[in-house]
Structures are given as C-alpha cells and as structure tokens.
Amino acid sequence: MSNLVVPRREVGSDALHRTERQVLDLWDQGVGYRGIAAKLGIDARTVQSIISKFDGGSDSATRFREATTRSTAQLLAAINALRAKHP
Template sequence: MTNDTGETRTARALALQARGASNRQIADALGVTVSTASALLASGHRAKSRGGTGTPCERGKYGIGTAALETAIMDLWDEGKSYGQIAELLNIRRETAEKIVAYMREGATDLASGEAATARSSAALLDALRRAHPERCSA
C-alpha cells in the first residue's frame, strides 16, 4: 500500500525507525497496530539484507520483482540477445537467464499446444509427484 507520494508503509516505517521512533510511535503514525508496525519493520529489514531498499517493490534477489525480471529477460530474448548479453544487460547470472528463458518457452509451448496437451502434461506431472513424493500429495 502506498501513500500519495508513492511511499509504502514499509518505507515509512523504516524512515520513522531511522529517526528514532519506537514501534508504538510508528504504529500510531501509520494508523496500524504495534504488531503490524513490527511486521513492516521486519519485512523491510529482510528486504534490505537481500540487497533491496527495504520496500516491497524492490524485493527479489536482483532488486526487481520476479514478474518484471521475467518480462525483461524475455523481451531481450525476443530481441535476439544471447544469454550472456541478457545477463550483462540486467546484471544477473547467465544461468538465471538460461533457466528463465527455458521455463518461459516451455510454458509457451504448453499453452500453444492447446488445453488438452496442457492438461495431459499437468496430469503427467502430478502422477510423477505422487510416485516420487507420496507424502506431499493428498489421497
């Protein structure tokens, strides 16, 4: 949730904490409970520890949301860029670009094959999961 300036509650909570506000003061300023204020602070600190800015939109290993990263990679792939070029342009590992392109292309192929093919591949996947990990599947 953002305010009129686009600042998230997490960012506001972190800013108030940086100015020395207590969790109670942060909760009062944001109009939330103390436990919510604590959760916002914990979330922001986790995001910062992963290299983000502490705001939810910056979460993710590469400082960008997963969907945005996938879109950026696939746009560059569609432009004819190599895995190495994609990795360099987006400052990610080459292996990450390879994996995302592979599963995005596989998903596109499944969808292009039609509903019946998608249902068959989903059923095959579920059967394999049931055989390999019966403890994870309900009866």
C-alpha cells in the first residue's frame, strides 16, 4: 500500500475548481484559448476542454454568430425606435 497523498483540488461555492473558474472568467472577458493558457500556465487543450464542458461549446464561430445576432437585434431595435419617433 502506498503512502502517496494526493492533494484535493479547491472547490468554490459555485462547485467549480479554481482553474475552471479562472478559465471561464477569462473566456467571458473575450480572451482566446492561447491567451488563457499563457496567463494561467496550462495547456491550450485543457482550456478548450474546460470551456467545452461548461460553456456549452468552444466553437468560436458559434460565439461570433451569437454576438452578431445580438448586435443585429440591437441595431434593429434602435432603427424601430427612431422610426417611431419620426413617422
């Protein structure tokens, strides 16, 4: 039998490990895989794995489409508001 003690990873009140929380925070700030990996000193594949696990996917194209859709909706709302003021 081994006397090896494996340290437990810190889990926060949100049930995320510290590294997972850091990765997701940076991802939400718009930092890419490589940037997150460099800042945290971890492998970019680890970053991608964490993002895929918690963010519903790591597809940059999907994030771009979602951002474009939001921007388009905001622009249309502004146009409609302007038309309502000046029929």
